[in-house]
Amino acid sequence: MGANKVQLSVWAENITPSPTLAVTARAKALKAEGKDICGFGAGEPDFDTPEFIKEACLKALRDGQTKYIPAPGLPQLRETLADKYRTENGIEGLKAENIVTSPGGKYSCHLAINAICGPGDEVLMAAPYWVSYPEMAKLVGAEPKIISAKDSSGFKVTPEQLDAAITDRTRLFILNSPSNPTGAVYNREELEALMEVILRRNIYLMSDEIYEYLLYDGVEHHSPASFSKDAADHTITVGGFSKTYSMTGWRLGTLVARAEIAKAVSSIQSHTTSNATTFAQFGALAAMENKELAMREVEKMLVAFDRRRLYMLDRLGSIPGIACQRAQGAFYLFPNISSFNMESNDFCARLLEEEMVAAVPGIALGDDDCVRLSYATSDDIIEKGLDRLDKFCRQLA
Numbered sequence: 001m002g003a004n005k006v007q008l009s010v011w012a013e014n015i016t017p018s019p020t021l022a023v024t025a026r027a028k029a030l031k032a033e034g035k036d037i038c039g040f041g042a043g044e045p046d047f048d049t050p051e052f053i054k055e056a057c058l059k060a061l062r063d064g065q066t067k068y069i070p071a072p073g074l075p076q077l078r079e080t081l082a083d084k085y086r087t088e089n090g091i092e093g094l095k096a097e098n099i100v101t102s103p104g105g106k107y108s109c110h111l112a113i114n115a116i117c118g119p120g121d122e123v124l125m126a127a128p129y130w131v132s133y134p135e136m137a138k139l140v141g142a143e144p145k146i147i148s149a150k151d152s153s154g155f156k157v158t159p160e161q162l163d164a165a166i167t168d169r170t171r172l173f174i175l176n177s178p179s180n181p182t183g184a185v186y187n188r189e190e191l192e193a194l195m196e197v198i199l200r201r202n203i204y205l206m207s208d209e210i211y212e213y214l215l216y217d218g219v220e221h222h223s224p225a226s227f228s229k230d231a232a233d234h235t236i237t238v239g240g241f242s243k244t245y246s247m248t249g250w251r252l253g254t255l256v257a258r259a260e261i262a263k264a265v266s267s268i269q270s271h272t273t274s275n276a277t278t279f280a281q282f283g284a285l286a287a288m289e290n291k292e293l294a295m296r297e298v299e300k301m302l303v304a305f306d307r308r309r310l311y312m313l314d315r316l317g318s319i320p321g322i323a324c325q326r327a328q329g330a331f332y333l334f335p336n337i338s339s340f341n342m343e344s345n346d347f348c349a350r351l352l353e354e355e356m357v358a359a360v361p362g363i364a365l366g367d368d369d370c371v372r373l374s375y376a377t378s379d380d381i382i383e384k385g386l387d388r389l390d391k392f393c394r395q396l397a
């Protein structure tokens, strides 16, 4: 190679690689060396995609559904999604024109941010945040601005905090409920209070609802776009098939917005990925058209997740020095480890090297006091991993 320094774009220079993937990669490397790793890093359900969804995709392939389709997605799938968001989520008046399917919830977020924000704009988000939000803002030349939501406030942003953070450069507020990494779920009252600020200050909301079905303790999910016509006009609702139906590898996300925004999103997609994979959308269509069957599969997964969540909360509660909020959504716990006076990076690095337990350092997610533990892994690994974490923490204390 030449000695010339490579000249990258301002976007590429500013981007940082995903630290959660780095943890997974290190854990995988140790596993490949034959080490007995207990991985709590997973961001995907440890279940297979339901068989009937796979069958529908296979049939589509055999039927020759292997060509381009319209950029905003398979028409029948957009119809069923409009129906779902109208009837289940209560967003009135939706039609297929309000829906875009994309190659993954992650890409739906990127499209939403792209359609609303540009250079010089500010994008507000709570910390702890999902790892990709700040980078996505930077990728359109916008500035991520962080609102701190610590465990002392249930990891939730208050309307006062949101109001105070908005400037005349603010375009978008990103909300993720149920949350990755905290598992926090906003109730209706809290969401309505945030929406009041959003409408009064005339900004947009990107509501990332990808974990909308993964709820425990009887809590309910609410879509802010359902609160009023004005709320729907100011909200881009993002979701997808990855987490609910265990379809992470299929790369299928959804986006719901007023027609003008959906059209802009679709235009951006038409020049980037064209459309989400055609035959994959037939699998998703089967899930939407056989909702009862699909929800039975989701229920099975939820039973396992809830059992593991309760077990982990119980075990973490008995480890000296650890304080863990009762997460009620998604499949993550975000315990506070600040009593050990260690940076979360050091804590996780030592935990991995000394006890072979992989966790995600909170610093990567905007909160150095905590670490993220996913319970999308087997009961056996959870039990063994918690024995090791217990031992590790007792040695540190």
Ligand SMILES: Cc1ncc(COP(=O)(O)O)c(C=O)c1O
Pocket (backbone or CB within 6 Å): 043, 103, 104, 105, 106, 107, 109, 130, 176, 179, 180, 208, 210, 240, 241, 242, 243, 248, 251, 252, 253
């Ligand atoms: C909060 C949140 N939003 C969006 C996504 C994107 O999911 P996918 O691109 O797999 O559909 C994830 C995945 O980890 C997530 O945690």
